[in-house]
Amino acid sequence: MTTLSPANSPSWFREPSILPGFGITLGLALAYLGMIVLVPLAVLFFHSAGLGWAGFWDLVTEERTLGALRLSFATAFIAAAINGVMGVLLAWVLVRYRFPGRRLIDAAIDLPFALPTAVAGIALTTLYAPNGWIGRLLEPLGLKVAYTPLGIVVALVFIGLPFVVRTVQPVLEELDRELEEAAATLGASRWQTIGRVILPTVLPALLTGFALALARGVGEYGSVIFIAGNIPYVSEIAPLLIVIRLEEFDYQGATAVAVAMLLISFALLLFINLLQAWNRRRHGHG
Amino acid sequence: MAEATLVILEKAAVRQAASATGERRGVRVLLIATAIVFLALLLFLPLAVVFAEALRHGWGEFLAALGEPDALAAVRLTLLVAAIAVPLNTLFGVAVAWAVAKFEFRGKSLLVSLIDLPFSVSPVISGLIYVILFGTHSVIGQWFAGRGIEIVFAVPGIVLATIFVTVPFVARELIPLMQEQGTKEEEAALSLGASGWQTFRHVTLPNIRWGLLYGVLLCNARAMGEFGAVSVVSGHIRGLTNTVPLHVEILYNEYNFVAAFAVACLLALLAFLTLGLKSLLEWRHGAELAASRRL
Secondary structure, three states: OOOOOOOOHHHHHHHOOOOOHHHHHHHHHHHHHHHHHHHHHHHHHHHHOOHHHHHHHHHHHHHHHEEEEHHHHHHHHHHHHHHHHEEEHHHHHHHOOOOOOHHHHHOOOOOOHHHHHHHHHHHHHHHHOOOOOOOHHHHOOOOOOOOOOHHHHHHHHHHHHHHHHHHHHHHHHHHHHHHHHHHOOOOHHHHHHHHHHHHHHHHHHHHHHHHHHHHHHHHOOHHHHHHOOOOOOOOOOOHHHHHHHOOOOHHHHHHHHHHHHHHHHHHHHHHHHHHHHHHHHHHHOO | OHHHHHHHHHHHHHHHHHHHOOOOOOHHHHHHHHHHHHHHHHHHHHHHHHHHOOOHHHHHHHHHHHOOOHHHHHHHHHHHHHHHHHHHHHHHHHHHHHHHOOOOOOOOOOOOOHOOHHOOOOOHHHHHHHHHHOOOOOHHHHHHOOOOOOOOOOHHHHHHHHHHHHHHHHHHHHHHHHHHHHOOOHEEEEEEEEEEEHHHHHHHHHHHHHHHHHHHHHHHHHHHOOOEEEHHHHOOOOOOOOHHHHHHHHHOOOOOOOHHHHHHHHHHHHHHHHHHHHHHHHHHHHHOOOOOOOO
């Protein structure tokens, strides 16, 4: 027993428990996750390392690649911002008001999660095309949606809609009405209560929802390619450029765009997490 | 006179209190109307378009598009892929949730965030990694090709890419649920002499069944509807490596809009079914689903 090394002792790695099956379930899970997710992703990074730093940089700073990356992140950011505003509004309406059809609308919010993206893509395109039900009304106003970057934003708003609503909704449900009453008793106007009491409470959830919608929007492919028009330098998103490079059998080009996308996405998510932590510290809780 | 003033003041105070924690009627109506118009433009009209376009030339053409051999082959492939990917991810979800929720160990939070990794990777990249790993230019790909096994641009690649994008669904449903339930009931069963398997089968499984079903439902919807990842690894061979969403794309790009939307109707119906069952689960068994469910 004295030869028991720390690595063999269960207390070093985990707290003792009488429940069985830790080793087998964790082992299975790690093996599965490793084979399906981690090793293939690592191979992607390894493959791009084969390009060397200069080679990678040349591929990524190519004008077409830069244009596609800029477009993907810009449209995803705008769409996530729109979803930030409309998501809070929808969550507020669903939590605070009672009106006919509320349950149906509540269930419909999840439609973008359930509807395959290709279907959303062709439906939105048909709807917003110049001869579509909505496109026809916008055309005289000089507004073109389908086959322009604006169309990409519309598709990404669709895709990201549930994220903000579903993160903000539970926070609003648990919001203590007495806080609002207290604010009102102390002489705050309704707008002051909303700005100083409700919004700060909702903000962390809103940021989380925004980050999820942004991450999803940056990588989205299925719903966008139909409505985008896919003109290089103008309406060609980064995921599409990866597909085009692959079809040209340019594996290095495809890998470079993919790695650049992943690195920027992870940096953004890290930044938003740090912002969350800073916000928690500032308000002195959590 | 003084009394009348008092009554007016009182009424004003009551009105004030009501508006202090709520909005005026006009504001309320405006907000509800904005929400409904927004959702109509974004969700309801696109759905209506799918069915309107599919039935543009009547039921005959609609049914013909669905009965076409390539469409049927796509349906069969989609069912096959889901039948492999969903059970595997369910097994993984249950195993990882057991380890994470019932035990305390180092690196747990890292493991939990790794499970969600596929959600922050573009579907196109999810496909690309398997092309890089198993493509004919890679060492592994050549090894398999030498034995007559095709992975990329064939069914195994489609299955792998689908598994990748649906890995988190069951796990993220079960982990918070099992954490909320703790380990007391399992410990009681074990101390009464139940075996580990009996404990899981008769104690844990009944406790998590609705959450499990919820996760499987969402996992299945994504597995059957996945487009980007599958598109990259499929090779788009009609009747062979075409899933239903890919078939929709091919028909649409051939300007065969009625057929494209007819097949899209199948996927829209799948979405309705998923949302319906999901709402039913939340309504009937909401208390037995994870309260702190993450997205």
